[in-house]
Amino acid sequence: MCLSIPGKLTAITSQLDDTFRIGKVSFGGILRDVNLSMVPTAAVGDYVLVHVGVAIGIIDEAEAHKTMEYLLKVENLDEELNSQDS
Amino acid sequence: MKFITEFRDAALVKNYLDQLTEITTRPWTIMEICGGQTHSLVKNGILEMLPKKITMVHGPGCPVCVTPIGIIDEAVHLVKDENVILCSFGDMLRVPGSDKNLLEAKANGGDVRIVYSPLEAVSIAQKNPHRQVVFFAVGFETTAPANALSVVQADKLGLKNYSILASHVLVPPAMEAILADPETRIDAFLAAGHVCTIMGMEEYYPVAEKFHTPIVVTGFEPVDLLQGILMAVRQLESGIAKVENQYARVVLREGNVLAQQTIHEVFDVADRKWRGIGTIPMSGYEVKESYKDFNARRKFNLDFQATKENPECISGDIMKGLKKPIQCPMFGTKCKPEHPLGAPMVSSEGACAAYYQYAENKNLAEV
Numbered sequence A: 001m002c003l004s005i006p007g008k009l010t011a012i013t014s015q016l017d018d019t020f021r022i023g024k025v026s027f028g029g030i031l032r033d034v035n036l037s038m039v040p041t042a043a044v045g046d047y048v049l050v051h052v053g054v055a056i057g058i059i060d061e062a063e064a065h066k067t068m069e070y071l072l073k074v075e076n077l078d079e080e081l082n083s084q085d086s
Numbered sequence B: 001m002k003f004i005t006e007f008r009d010a011a012l013v014k015n016y017l018d019q020l021t022e023i024t025t026r027p028w029t030i031m032e033i034c035g036g037q038t039h040s041l042v043k044n045g046i047l048e049m050l051p052k053k054i055t056m057v058h059g060p061g062c063p064v065c066v067t068p069i070g071i072i073d074e075a076v077h078l079v080k081d082e083n084v085i086l087c088s089f090g091d092m093l094r095v096p097g098s099d100k101n102l103l104e105a106k107a108n109g110g111d112v113r114i115v116y117s118p119l120e121a122v123s124i125a126q127k128n129p130h131r132q133v134v135f136f137a138v139g140f141e142t143t144a145p146a147n148a149l150s151v152v153q154a155d156k157l158g159l160k161n162y163s164i165l166a167s168h169v170l171v172p173p174a175m176e177a178i179l180a181d182p183e184t185r186i187d188a189f190l191a192a193g194h195v196c197t198i199m200g201m202e203e204y205y206p207v208a209e210k211f212h213t214p215i216v217v218t219g220f221e222p223v224d225l226l227q228g229i230l231m232a233v234r235q236l237e238s239g240i241a242k243v244e245n246q247y248a249r250v251v252l253r254e255g256n257v258l259a260q261q262t263i264h265e266v267f268d269v270a271d272r273k274w275r276g277i278g279t280i281p282m283s284g285y286e287v288k289e290s291y292k293d294f295n296a297r298r299k300f301n302l303d304f305q306a307t308k309e310n311p312e313c314i315s316g317d318i319m320k321g322l323k324k325p326i327q328c329p330m331f332g333t334k335c336k337p338e339h340p341l342g343a344p345m346v347s348s349e350g351a352c353a354a355y356y357q358y359a360e361n362k363n364l365a366e367v
């Protein structure tokens, strides 16, 4: 039940006030209604992390890329450290 | 799907394993807090692939597993009332109470409904104005905003027939309790990425410092977990103990402030009993006095302290990282997912169930 899954916000379907919004989120093509009250800045096209029907965070694409490139960074760092040692 | 497949990349996983093997010189014990991470580690076979020197132990991060037996009894008691509709996440239904579980209560005619979100329970309350709808609000910090939001929404809608039976637990106090236990020997923690999505990282800095223990906020995919472990081992090998964020694509240092505000609108921090562990001071959420009409415990005068825990279950030792599920004599014999003796065998995020499922798959693969 602790599972939170990323999905793409495809539409805002209802907006009662500034914060209370409901949107459609696509999880690999399966659409679900998601409460967007906790992510007021989420816009259509953003990837959001959804937990028990509520979006709890927006996924930062640039940070996602950094994660993928972490190992590369580690290797560079090692080289730097080694060259400093010598 | 985007943001999932790339974090399961086999070549990248292998690179991480090579790096880990290269830098690990001493034996290290690392605890992942979250049951979702336990499940992912077991399911993806990562435990077997790790260098022998690294031991992963599985923390108390499965809300299904730590919900005290007294609260299950309260839920079972509630559904005896014909006027009550009890809504719950599906995995709470088979958790053994002292006498019955919710599935049996349902079979006996109780109106128990499985919902995906607490907000669904609010709609059920709207559609059934003459009945009392209670949502069984278990969970860690991750689930607290949704549960709090359901109360705020029910209040806005003027509903008088909605309440929650709250059993919320908090991660940092449990980590401290585990570290302070003289029997435990945990060198580093992987903190739960989704809890931190809500709460941020601030709470972990004093813990890392006080116990000189590295804490790496980590995601759930294989690449995330291996990167988290690598970051922890790098710290351990160089004698550093700081808080790092592997899961920066989702976790901000300050967390989701709006979600925290929603939590604090509805809940107060209170002492909480953890199944298998005992009471940990200031480790849970209780519904605030200002929302007392939405507190099922108050509305129905519930106070079940009784705990008839099965004495054969060693789940407390497992959740403190002292033992592995396979070291329990009941594992796979008297205790199976179909007949769980303890809660960690119920939820797929429970360490016992994760090991059991995995052992089964392995047997199948060997046939």
Ligand code: SF4
Pocket (backbone or CB within 6 Å): B312, B313, B314, B315, B318, B325, B328, B329, B330, B331, B332, B335, B336, B340, B341, B342, B343, B344, B345, B352
């Ligand atoms: S295997 Fe069953 S009895 Fe043993 S610790 Fe796990 S849940 Fe308890």
